[in-house]
Amino acid sequence: MNTQPETTISTKSDAGQALPVVLFDGSCPMCSREIAFYRRKAASEKLLWIDISREPDTRSRFGISHEDAMQRFHVRDRQGHWQTGAWAFAELWSHFPGWRILSGSLRRAGLLPLTDKVYERFARWRLRRQCADGTCSTTSDRQQP
DSSP, rough: OOOSSOOOOOOTTTSSSOOOOOOOOTTHHHHHHHHHHHHHGGGGSSSSSEESOOOOHHHHHHSEEEEEEEHHHEEETTTSSSHHHHHHHHHHHTTTTTHOOOHHHHHHOOOOOHHHHHHHHHHHHHHHHHHTOOOOOOTTTTOOO
16 A cells, blocks of 8 residues: 555646656666666756656556556657657657767667667566566556555
């Protein structure tokens, strides 16, 4: 059961512009380390970071089932469109100086479909590995610490 108080998080910037939203699995040690890397950057303050391992109601808040959110990385862009997998990483990287070059290069070279196939294999492996040690759940009835 989630014992943290429910809070309303604004998805708008001070200027009224939609904030990009990053959904990540905080129960995955590898994912958490990567997200922590991005969050240490100054540009991370212009993104809304949601740990879906602690947010079971992703469907009503974001229109994405908890199972889908746990299986693939999701980023909502400023226009409100969800990007998943490699496209989500390209969207995330586009917000960080230095990483924008990688994002733009993958997009311009048409490499995102191939990159997404590699990501898909990784995502399945990650979930199987995490489930093997008993710490995974792709359902919204996950018990909260």
